[in-house]
Amino acid sequence: MQHLEHILECIHDKHIFIQTHNFPDPDAIASAYGLKVLLEKKGIGTTICYKGRIDDTITAKMAQLLAIDIVEQEEITDMSAESEIILVDSQKGNANVIDMQGNEILCIDHHPTYENQDYRYSDIRVEVGACASIIAGYFMESGIPVDKRTATALLYGIKVDTANMTRGVSPLDLEMFYRLFPLAEHALLQKLDTSVLHMKDLRAYANAIDTIENVNRVCFANTGVDCHEALTASISDFILALDEVDVVIVSSYREDGIKLSVRSSAPWCNAGKLTNEALKGIGNGGGHEHMAGGFIPFGNIPQNSDANSSSTDINHAVSVENQPVEQRAEGLLKEMKKRFLQKIENG
Ligand SMILES: [Mn+2]
DSSP states (O other), X not given: OOHXXXXXXXXXXXXXXXXXXXXXXXXXXXXXXXXXXXXXHTTOEEEEEEOSOOTXXXXXXXXXXXXXXOEEGGGOOSOOTTOEXXXXXXXXXXXXXXXXXXXXXXXXXXXXXXXXXOOSEEEEOTTXXXXXXXXXXXXXXXXXXXXXXXXXXXXXXXXXXXXXXXXXXXXXXXXXXXXXXXXXXXXXXXXXXXXXXXXXXXXXXXXXXXXXXXXXXXXXXXXXXXXXXXXXXXXXXXXXXXXXXXXXEEEEEXXXXXXXXXXXXXXXXXXXXXHHHHTTTTOEEEEOSSEEEEEEETTOOOSSOOTTOOHHHHHHHHHOTTSOHHHHHHHHHHHHHHHHXXXXXXX
C-alpha cells in the first residue's frame, strides 16, 4: 500500500491540523504545505499550525512569498481534544514541539526517535536529508502532479535542510531534487536565497565572533539576546565553515533559558547524539548527525554533576531572577561547555 493511502486510512475527520516543530524552518513549512495539498486533493481540509514567533525569519518570508497560510497556536480557535493532528518534521515528546490540545494520530519525520510514541501510522526515515523529500515522494508514488507553488516550496525545503545538497543527502533527496527542479519557480527561490539576513542580524554575528572560543576544533560562541532560531542556526553554519573547526555549539539567550544550535562536520561526532547526551539532567536536545538543537531552561540544576562541578554557582546564578539574563546564564553556560567537552572526550 502507498504511504498516502495509509495516511488517508488513519484520518477520520473532515478537517485536520498539520503541526510542525516550534519555530518552523523552511523544511517544516514545505512538508506541511505539500501534505496540505495532497490531503486537500482527497477532500480533507487542513490547518497548518506551529508555535513560536517567526517574524523576520526566512520561514516567514517563504510563507509570504508562496502565500502559504500558517497559524500560530495562540490564534487557533477550532482545536479540541478530539481534533486530529499530523506531525511533520517533528515527533511527539521531543523538546522542540509543544503538545497541542488535539490528538497526534500520524507522524512524518526524518529526525531520530528518542521516545517511542503511539501513532495510528508513522513514516519516520532518519536517513533522509529533508522531510520535504519524503512528502515529494508521496506525490511521485501516487502519480499526483506537483504544481509550481508546491514544487517551489518542497525544493526550497530540500535545499535548506541539505545545505544545498551538501549535508545528509540520501538517494531520495537527490531524486526529488532532480524531479522538482524543472517544476519550481527559480526566480522565487533566488529571492529566498538572497533575503536570509537583515541588517539587525549582524549584531548577533558580531556577538558570536566576539565570544568565539575554540577548544581542539570544538567551537563555542554566544549570540547574546534577541537571536531567533533560524539566525542561531545560520551562525552555527557560518562558524562550521572555518577551517579550524569541526564541531560548533552556538548558544543564545531566551527569557526562559539558553537555546543551543549544534553542528558537526566530523565523522567522529554525531551532533544529535552528542547534544542529547550532553544535556541530560540540565536540559534537552537532539537531532541529526550533522545538525542538532537543544535548550537549557533557567532553574534546571544538574542532577549528576561530578565533584568539581559548579552546581553551587549555578544555583546562585539562576536564583537571582532580577539579574540580567547574561549573568543568570553564566553558570549554566560553563556547565554546558564542560559537559559537551567531556562527552566528546569520552567518545
Ligand atoms: Mn527537516
